[in-house]
Amino acid sequence: MISLLGVDKEYDGLRALSGVSLSIEEGEIFGLIGPNGAGKTTLIRILSGRMDPTRGEILFQGEKVEARHPGYRSRIGLVPQDPACYGRLTARENLGLMARLYGMGREEAVPRVEELLSWSGLMEHADRQARHFSRGMLQRLSLAMGMVHSPPVIFMDEPTSGLDPEARSSLWELISRLSGEGKTVLVTTHNMEEADHICSRIAILVKGRVREVGSPREIKGLLGADRLELRLENGAEGALSSVCGRLGLAWRREGDLYVVTGENIPGKLPEVASGLAGSLRDLHYREVTLEDAFLRFMREVGE
Amino acid sequence: MRGWTALFIKDGKLILRNRLLLVVLVIYPFLIMGIMGAAFYDAGRPVPLGLVDLDRAEEGGIAWLGATTDEVPALERRFRYRAVRVEEFGSCEEAEEALSTGRASMVLAIMTDGESPRWLGADLTADQVELTLEDVREASSMRDYSSFQEALEPRGGERNDLVLALREKEYPHIGESIWLDKESYDASGLIMRFSSGVAEVTEYESEEEAREALARGGIDAVIVLPRAFVYRLKALNETAIVPVIIDQSNLVKAEFAETSIRGFLSRVKDGVAEEKMRAVVAGLYVLVTGGDFFGTEVVGLGQIRENLETIKGALADRPELAELVEGGIDLATTVIEDIEEAADYLKGTALPVELDISSTAGRTLSAKDAAVPALIALSILWTGVLCGAILMVVEDEEGMRERIALTETGPLALVGSKLLLATVVVFAQSAVMLVLAVAAFGVFASNALLALLVIAAASFSCIGIGLVIAAFARQVAAAVIMSVLVSFPLIFMTGAVYPLSQMPSFMQWLAHAVPLTYAIDALSGVMLRGEGLADVAGRVGILLAFGVGLLAAGSMLARRRDAG
Numbered sequence: 030m031i032s033l034l035g036v037d038k039e040y041d042g043l044r045a046l047s048g049v050s051l052s053i054e055e056g057e058i059f060g061l062i063g064p065n066g067a068g069k070t071t072l073i074r075i076l077s078g079r080m081d082p083t084r085g086e087i088l089f090q091g092e093k094v095e096a097r098h099p100g101y102r103s104r105i106g107l108v109p110q111d112p113a114c115y116g117r118l119t120a121r122e123n124l125g126l127m128a129r130l131y132g133m134g135r136e137e138a139v140p141r142v143e144e145l146l147s148w149s150g151l152m153e154h155a156d157r158q159a160r161h162f163s164r165g166m167l168q169r170l171s172l173a174m175g176m177v178h179s180p181p182v183i184f185m186d187e188p189t190s191g192l193d194p195e196a197r198s199s200l201w202e203l204i205s206r207l208s209g210e211g212k213t214v215l216v217t218t219h220n221m222e223e224a225d226h227i228c229s230r231i232a233i234l235v236k237g238r239v240r241e242v243g244s245p246r247e248i249k250g251l252l253g254a255d256r257l258e259l260r261l262e263n264g265a266e267g268a269l270s271s272v273c274g275r276l277g278l279a280w281r282r283e284g285d286l287y288v289v290t291g292e293n294i295p296g297k298l299p300e301v302a303s304g305l306a307g308s309l310r311d312l313h314y315r316e317v318t319l320e321d322a323f324l325r326f327m328r329e330v331g332e
Numbered sequence: 333m334r335g336w337t338a339l340f341i342k343d344g345k346l347i348l349r350n351r352l353l354l355v356v357l358v359i360y361p362f363l364i365m366g367i368m369g370a371a372f373y374d375a376g377r378p379v380p381l382g383l384v385d386l387d388r389a390e391e392g393g394i395a396w397l398g399a400t401t402d403e404v405p406a407l408e409r410r411f412r413y414r415a416v417r418v419e420e421f422g423s424c425e426e427a428e429e430a431l432s433t434g435r436a437s438m439v440l441a442i443m444t445d446g447e448s449p450r451w452l453g454a455d456l457t458a459d460q461v462e463l464t465l466e467d468v469r470e471a472s473s474m475r476d477y478s479s480f481q482e483a484l485e486p487r488g489g490e491r492n493d494l495v496l497a498l499r500e501k502e503y504p505h506i507g508e509s510i511w512l513d514k515e516s517y518d519a520s521g522l523i524m525r526f527s528s529g530v531a532e533v534t535e536y537e538s539e540e541e542a543r544e545a546l547a548r549g550g551i552d553a554v555i556v557l558p559r560a561f562v563y564r565l566k567a568l569n570e571t572a573i574v575p576v577i578i579d580q581s582n583l584v585k586a587e588f589a590e591t592s593i594r595g596f597l598s599r600v601k602d603g604v605a606e607e608k609m610r611a612v613v614a615g616l617y618v619l620v621t622g623g624d625f626f627g628t629e630v631v632g633l634g635q636i637r638e639n640l641e642t643i644k645g646a647l648a649d650r651p652e653l654a655e656l657v658e659g660g661i662d663l664a665t666t667v668i669e670d671i672e673e674a675a676d677y678l679k680g681t682a683l684p685v686e687l688d689i690s691s692t693a694g695r696t697l698s699a700k701d702a703a704v705p706a707l708i709a710l711s712i713l714w715t716g717v718l719c720g721a722i723l724m725v726v727e728d729e730e731g732m733r734e735r736i737a738l739t740e741t742g743p744l745a746l747v748g749s750k751l752l753l754a755t756v757v758v759f760a761q762s763a764v765m766l767v768l769a770v771a772a773f774g775v776f777a778s779n780a781l782l783a784l785l786v787i788a789a790a791s792f793s794c795i796g797i798g799l800v801i802a803a804f805a806r807q808v809a810a811a812v813i814m815s816v817l818v819s820f821p822l823i824f825m826t827g828a829v830y831p832l833s834q835m836p837s838f839m840q841w842l843a844h845a846v847p848l849t850y851a852i853d854a855l856s857g858v859m860l861r862g863e864g865l866a867d868v869a870g871r872v873g874i875l876l877a878f879g880v881g882l883l884a885a886g887s888m889l890a891r892r893r894d895a896g
């Protein structure tokens with residue numbers, strides 16, 4: 030649905046993006062993960078048509094996108110990094126204003142606003158001024174404001190940063206629902222758990238470059254794996270080596286810890302245990318998270 | 333257009349719900365007009381003046397007169413010639429002593445640059461004193477002083493070439509009075525009569541005392557009436573110099589005092605001139621009717637003609653002599669007719685020339701009237717710039733600019749809707765001010781409807797300034813500070829504080845690059861100078877053009893920022 034082809038962006042000499050090529054498919058929730066300053070916001074700004082890339086191009090449904098191309102802008106929705114709304118307007122007024130600015134007539138705008146209020150769970154706060162809202166409510170309002178014109182694509186820049194766990198999960202739920210409604214969502218985050226949870230695909234952006242792209246599962250597999258941590262009696266290395274060879278697993282020593290990695294470790298656990306028999310002092314199985322994978326990846330690339 | 337109205341409504345709500353803005357926009361007119369009302373509460377109150385009448389100064393003193401002239405040798409010659417015996421003194425003290433003991437009735441000090449004065453004294457008769465004084469007055473301008481020291485170093489910096497001293501009580505015509513409307517007035521009486529209502533006059537014994545009161549701030553100016561003031565007013569070839577001391581530390585106060593003093597002194601002059609003319613006219617009639625002609629009993633021309641008729645009757649038998657007398661009768665008849673005609677003619681011009689001072693607006697303006705147009709214009713600038721800038725920056729601060737940039741709303745709608753809304757608000761605010769000024773404080777506005785039009789155009793252009801300022805500020809606080817920084821010099825540049833005509837030409841040129849200049853000029857034009865629509869149309873057009881230009885600049889800057 031959206032393709033980026035070799036996108037570069039320079040801010041007076043500072044290179045914020047280099048050679049970013051990505052393809053975002055219709056209906057997916059695409060996560061863009063990267064530390065602060067990786068270029069996520071820059072990418073969102075380019076995608077939302079607020080500025081042109083220095084080099085490269087963006088295709089939307091196969092058509093080349095130009096910044097400030099009005100037809101393009103009306104087909105995308107934006108949820109900016111900081112919740113944006115008028116603090117002195119109520120939720121209903123904020124949504125109504127956006128509807129009017131997107132060119133809807135009153136008879137079209139009013140039902141749409143009501144729909145969004147209930148969709149975002151803000152109905153009971155609809156007539157309160159937004160400046161009294163909690164950050165979670167503001168984020169939901171901000172998301173609803175970005176969707177007023179029912180765009181097929183929504184860009185969200187770090188929507189969950191600064192939210193408490195409850196607000197975060199309610200926002201996740203909204204985002205997942207979006208994809209259920211057939212919307213394409215591009216969401217940036219530096220929260221790996223979140224990406225793991227809701228994204229169908231993920232790109233890892235470091236210093237303006239896309240390092241990896243794939244499903245969370247693939248990324249995890251690529252960047253790291255589940256690990257089995259063992260403590261053995263002295264002289265049990267031979268047994269470990271033969272068990273691992275038989276089961277197709279790799280092992281290595283990290284200090285006085287033996288680390289076993291490979292496919293489907295939980296399924297092979299009984300065999301490992303019986304193979305090591307009496308020399309097994311302690312066993313600990315750790316499922317890898319995206320966070321682990323990412324941190325390890327960052328260590329490897331020298332960040 | 334849908335976008336415009338939506339933004340318009342939104343900003344309206346923002347203003348209504350922003351307490352700070354609301355206070356500025358709603359309370360402001362009342363505050364400003366309240367302050368103005370309080371400031372001018374006592375307006376039109378008489379200017380407090382001090383008066384020193386040297387005619388009334390204590391008895392037994394010495395009158396000092398200083399003169400600036402290049403005819404000193406001639407004057408000295410005439411003085412020596414007139415006096416029987418001239419005595420020379422070594423010092424001021426000696427001369428003063430000779431005056432007080434009566435050895436000399438008049439002393440002349442001849443001042444030569446760099447040398448000590450030469451002192452000449454003589455015992456003159458009253459007539460000789462008067463003649464000498466007249467000599468000096470004819471040759472120079474003369475001023476009265478209260479001491480030799482003062483005459484030696486006059487305050488104005490001018491140097492006297494000649495100083496005269498004589499005993500106060502021998503000063504000719506001192507304390508003389510004048511009859512006006514069947515009442516007699518001496519010098520201070522005249523001032524009191526003509527200054528009533530305009531000034532509140534306090535008399536002081538001496539100039540020193542009056543100067544002290546001036547320094548304390550009890551009075552705004554001091555008038556020193558010279559000796560024989562009334563005589564000098566009456567004498568045909570006299571100009572009375574009236575020293576006026578004004579406290580110039582406060583220019584506005586000084587200006588008020590000077591204007592009112594000039595005003596009533598010219599009325600004194602007119603009153604006296606009228607009286608003089610009456611006397612001349614009466615004298616002319618006396619020539620015909622006979623009677624007291626300026627102190628001399630004369631036989632009237634009418635009587636002379638009658639006498640000639642009698643003589644002619646008696647000479648009936650001497651036709652050649654009767655014919656001679658007949659010529660005299662004809663001449664008398666012609667002269668009588670001419671005199672009567674001349675007197676009638678002069679009587680016509682002797683009618684009081686009353687100055688009917690009024691403004692072009694058709695009514696005398698008070699300081700309060702004059703202050704209001706500038707006050708309203710300044711308030712338009714201040715609130716307009718602030719309102720425009722804040723409305724723009726609030727949007728930025730809330731992060732909404734990015735959002736709006738993605739809708740179909742262009743920068744023109746974004747900026748233009750604010751301009752229109754703020755114009756409506758600032759217009760309403762200033763209209764309230766105008767109404768308050770007129771209704772509550774009786775301020776004059778010759779054409780209030782046209783004033784509203786000017787106010788609208790002025791609001792439009794001043795808000796434009798705020799829109800441009802907003803492009804350089806990201807937070808409301810920064811916008812407020814920048815508004816102050818920009819408005820303040822603009823206020824000075826428009827001539828609201830200091831008259832434009834007093835500024836160098838490049839400043840005047842610069843002033844015409846500031847919309848407020850046109851706003852103040854047009855507003856005072858329609859309120860005070862009775863200007864009509866055709867007169868101010870040009871300036872209103874310029875104000876609107878400024879607004880449109882600033883709107884274009886504001887939209888361009890907004891577009892550039894949104895692209896960044």
Ligand SMILES: Nc1ncnc2c1ncn2[C@@H]1O[C@H](COP(=O)(O)OP(=O)(O)O)[C@@H](O)[C@H]1O
Pocket residue numbers: 040041043044045063064065066067068069070071072896
């Ligand atoms: N307007 C800008 N001008 C100059 N440099 C910028 C600008 N915006 C972002 N950058 C720089 O570009 C890099 C990427 O920034 P950004 O896209 O905001 O990263 P992220 O959103 O991933 O934290 C950073 O080094 C940032 O300092």
Ligand SMILES: [Mg+2]
Pocket residue numbers: 069070071110186187
């Ligand atoms: Mg960012």
